[in-house]
Amino acid sequence: MKGFKKDHSSEKERKTPTQHSKSSKKANIKIDRSEILEYPQFELPQDAQFKGYEEVVVQDISLKTDNVLFRKQKYYSPQTGKTYLAELPLGYDGEFGPGVKALVMSLYYGGNTGQTHLI
DSSP states (O other): OTTOOSSOOOHHHHTOOOOOOOOOSGGGOOOOOOOOOOOOGGGSOTTOOOOOOOOOOOOOOOOOOOOOOOOOOEEEETTTTEEEEOOOOTTOBTTBOHHHHHHHHHHHHHSOOOGGGTO
16 A cells, blocks of 8 residues: 555554643743732731732733824925825835734634724
8 A cells, every 4th residue: 555654553652651841831921010919908807917929920912002103205306397205114005004904904804893893
């Protein structure tokens, strides 16, 4: 038969467990800010003793604006009677930048959200 090797491994050899070590994912997470959450003192019994902190890493994302005022150089040539205007950088056209366009496309195709609801 074409495509098959003559020396097939046995079932036992295929199921030999390999050494697996699970590493902490938290070690690779960049911490942007740290906050201390205080327990309300009036709710504690009088003999309560502070024992340190329990750390919890919460991942979130923040979308921020990046509105740019492009000042395009503009020239006029009396000899040709034409105006010459600098072009926007690659990826920019109209009033929305590449980040907004990419977000709209991913929401439209990935989230079944119509574009009319986004902009």
